Amino acid sequence: xxxxxxxxxxxxxxxxxxxxxxxxxxxxxxxxxxxxxxxxxxxxxxxxxxxxxxxxxxxxxxxxxxxxxxxxxxxxxxxxxxxxxxxxxxxxxxxxxxxxxxxxxxxxxxxxxxxxxxxxxxxxxxxxxxxxxxxxxxxxxxxxxxxxxxxxxxxxxxxxxxxxxxxxxxxxxxxxxxxxxxxxxxxxxxxxxxxxxxxxxxxxxxxxxxxxxxxxxxxxxxxxxxxxxxxxxxxxxxxxxxxxxxxxxxxxxxxxxxxxxxxxxxxxxxxxxxxxxxxxxxxxxxxxxxxxxxxxxxxxxxxxxxxxxxxxxxxxxxxxxxxxxxxxxxxxxxxxxxxxxxxxxxxxxxxxxxxxxxxxxxxxxxxxxxxxxxxxxxxxxxxxxxxxxxxxxxxxxxxxxxxxxx
Amino acid sequence: xxxxxxxxxxxxxxxxxxxxxxxxxxxxxxxxxxxxxxxxxxxxxxxxxxxxxxxxxxxxxxxxxxxxxxxxxxxxxxxxxxxxxxxxxxxxxxxxxxxxxxxxxxxxxxxxxxxxxxxxxxxxxxxxxxxxxxxxxxxxxxxxxxxxxxxxxxxxxxxxxxxxxxxxxxxxxxxxxxxxxxxxxxxxxxxxxxxxxxxxxxxxxxxxxxxxxxxxxxxxxxxxxxxxxxxxxxxxxxxxxxxxxxxxxxxxxxxxxxxxxxxxxxxxxxxxxxxxxxxxxxxxxxxxxxxxxxxxxxxxxxxxxxxxxxxxxxxxxxxxxxxxxxxxxxxxxxxxxxxxxxxxxxxxxxxxxxxxxxxxxxxxxxxxxxxxxxxxxxxxxxxxxxxxxxxxxxxxxxxxx
Numbered sequence: 113x114x115x116x117x118x119x120x121x122x123x124x125x126x127x128x129x130x131x132x133x134x135x136x137x138x139x140x141x142x143x144x145x146x147x148x149x150x151x152x153x154x155x156x157x158x159x160x161x162x163x164x165x166x167x168x169x170x171x172x173x174x175x176x177x178x179x180x181x182x183x184x185x186x187x188x189x190x191x192x193x194x195x196x197x198x199x200x201x202x203x204x205x206x207x208x209x210x211x212x213x214x215x216x217x218x219x220x221x222x223x224x225x226x227x228x229x230x231x232x233x234x235x236x237x238x239x240x241x242x243x244x245x246x247x248x249x250x251x252x253x254x255x256x257x258x259x260x261x262x263x264x265x266x267x268x269x270x271x272x273x274x275x276x277x278x279x280x281x282x283x284x285x286x287x288x289x290x291x292x293x294x295x296x297x298x299x300x301x302x303x304x305x306x307x308x309x310x311x312x313x314x315x316x317x318x319x320x321x322x323x324x325x326x327x328x329x330x331x332x333x334x335x336x337x338x339x340x341x342x343x344x345x346x347x348x349x350x351x352x353x354x355x356x357x358x359x360x361x362x363x364x365x366x367x368x369x370x371x372x373x374x375x376x377x378x379x380x381x382x383x384x385x386x387x388x389x390x391x392x393x394x395x396x397x398x399x400x401x402x403x404x405x406x407x408x409x410x411x412x413x414x415x416x417x418x419x420x421x422x423x424x425x426x427x428x429x430x431x432x433x434x435x436x437x438x439x440x441x442x443x444x445x446x447x448x449x450x451x452x453x454x455x456x457x458x459x460x461x462x463x464x465x466x467x468x469x470x471x472x473x474x475x476x477x478x479x480x481x482x483x484x485x486x487x488x489x490x491x492x493x494x495x496x497x498x499x500x501x502x503x504x505x506x507x508x509x510x511x512x513x514x515x516x517x518x
Numbered sequence: 519x520x521x522x523x524x525x526x527x528x529x530x531x532x533x534x535x536x537x538x539x540x541x542x543x544x545x546x547x548x549x550x551x552x553x554x555x556x557x558x559x560x561x562x563x564x565x566x567x568x569x570x571x572x573x574x575x576x577x578x579x580x581x582x583x584x585x586x587x588x589x590x591x592x593x594x595x596x597x598x599x600x601x602x603x604x605x606x607x608x609x610x611x612x613x614x615x616x617x618x619x620x621x622x623x624x625x626x627x628x629x630x631x632x633x634x635x636x637x638x639x640x641x642x643x644x645x646x647x648x649x650x651x652x653x654x655x656x657x658x659x660x661x662x663x664x665x666x667x668x669x670x671x672x673x674x675x676x677x678x679x680x681x682x683x684x685x686x687x688x689x690x691x692x693x694x695x696x697x698x699x700x701x702x703x704x705x706x707x708x709x710x711x712x713x714x715x716x717x718x719x720x721x722x723x724x725x726x727x728x729x730x731x732x733x734x735x736x737x738x739x740x741x742x743x744x745x746x747x748x749x750x751x752x753x754x755x756x757x758x759x760x761x762x763x764x765x766x767x768x769x770x771x772x773x774x775x776x777x778x779x780x781x782x783x784x785x786x787x788x789x790x791x792x793x794x795x796x797x798x799x800x801x802x803x804x805x806x807x808x809x810x811x812x813x814x815x816x817x818x819x820x821x822x823x824x825x826x827x828x829x830x831x832x833x834x835x836x837x838x839x840x841x842x843x844x845x846x847x848x849x850x851x852x853x854x855x856x857x858x859x860x861x862x863x864x865x866x867x868x869x870x871x872x873x874x875x876x877x878x879x880x881x882x883x884x885x886x887x888x889x890x891x892x893x894x895x896x897x898x899x900x901x902x903x904x905x906x907x908x909x910x911x912x913x914x915x916x917x918x919x
Contacts (some may be wrong), residue, residue, distance in 0.1 A: 140702075164750075174811060177729050180732075246835075250847075251850050252828075257833050258748075264837040265533045267843040270837050283668070297696040297697040300700035301700065302701075304700065308522070343763075367800075374860060401748070438669045440670045441670065441740050442734060450650075451856075453649060453650040470728055470731050471721070474716065478705065479705045
């Protein structure tokens, strides 16, 4: 049997990744046991090292919460890809790898000659997964993009926010995660293709395209077929029968979403069957949702404001109504359910100390998701990887350090 | 053309949205996916696609259920449960997203199915997972974003309201599920061992909130909406352009890009304002800076401003409406690589594509959705070896239904 029962322990991944998209894709593989070697710029490293949160808000490149989360379970080396020696070392590394995951800026990839073809030449069996805002082909392939930009171009931002104000991007750079998840899944498909063909290939993921396919495509079809435009409508969706909304309650917010009549009826029962609910105007859930949802909000507001979200949530769970509390991060941290499922990972990092991280998004019974080691310090595994794996000598390393290559 | 998952067979018990999306990913990549469904069931998504002949009206459901075979089995009848097990004997993968108690009630849970096929890889998706005090949590995917903590971030900076989020939870978790499933299948190829995967929407969605989880752990700080602001980038926002409801997103990530941005907007007076000279100043005076930028963007059309800023090396993109996404030359270019084999479709029809661009083995849209039970005869007679007469009787008895 395999020594640690990890699904991907036979896969080596080189990550030339910055911020969220490529790093999270590589993290998904690392968490299932892949040997991920992360390549960072010497001196400054991954930009997520400057993002935070930091303990006591004091910036420190080894203590950024986002970096620590996205890069646990990986080995880390530094390489200056602006130098030929740095690039050659990357190609040597790629010869010993199955997958390269990268999100180089378009101009970097172009100017440094780090194209799919150059990697394929170094290792024809290599799967090269690019995960960028707009993709590596098409008229915008050279455009720069961050999560706010890919979310904008995907059609999603046009649907979030108050119609009287500017559209909103999705919080916490969600667009980068969408690209990352698709990239990880597509990379696995490419590994299956390699079993059949013996060859690697280029997997070209555009975060914007993933978002528009995942979320907007059905609306786009509605638009093309019947001219329907889903626009932003504040704390609700206005295209669908009532309720699809998030409203304030006594101590926070409560989410009421259902398409089924019986759920709404049970909620009316829960409110004690008020007189207004018997009026024909409040029998037509389609009209309530599309024409006068604000009015219905006002009708149910007194009931919501009379109860805490925990009280409302319990009442709804007990009565088979699928409405939910909007949990704050404190509520989530204290969730008895997550505790019972042993979700959290507490990990010690030499600089940042003991912190609590999100745990397994999925529980695999035979080859479980595992947290093995904290994120690497900048260049922590230079010797281990360059000497141990690639056979460079100690003298080579001194030389590379002196010339700023590592 | 090689299809990455050709040769694998999947029993797809997916419902509504998350399950079916995962099913089509596997099918697009070449797996033979058999939907096991029933007129006795209540799949809302399927109800609108009972008649796949009306392609134009039914595009959405046709696409969600595309590339798959369909058999109808009514689990309320013991014989239908037996036949489902017989199908699973011929499968490598089972996917399902019923509420946690449902399949156990029918005797179709993992413990039962692994007896039929010991190396089966089975994935269950549910709101809160298969164990724990909230295992019976009912919820539409989008509302689990509220449970996960995500929705507590969705709103304007300094505003007391929350905005409703887009319904990304189901397809996002389906994609995570696809990754977990293919990883488990990879493990089976190496070891021969099947396994069970318990995917909880709650846990999966919270795993996308790492920075806020850690901020609470580090500083006991509870995240609140930040609108379009970013902790280190500024300007970072969505700005009004010429025309009704036209907008442009801009993100500046370095001092070099800030200088390029100032040049691109024509070195206006405010670009020399000392308050905006470095990132710390700009972070402190975001409101004033955003007002200045809006003064410039209001004089621009959003597409022209995007191309202009990008030519200067500044990240910018229009806030696309659905019409923009449909007509955008970049989106159209990217759609061209989609392989379509169903003769009833052409590229101008297809919006719901395959966002995994695999250069050599791109997968294909081989067929639109099959009608409910369209493959009953093929699966029951050819795969299970039943006589046509026997299938006819089971139809009368509403076992096949």
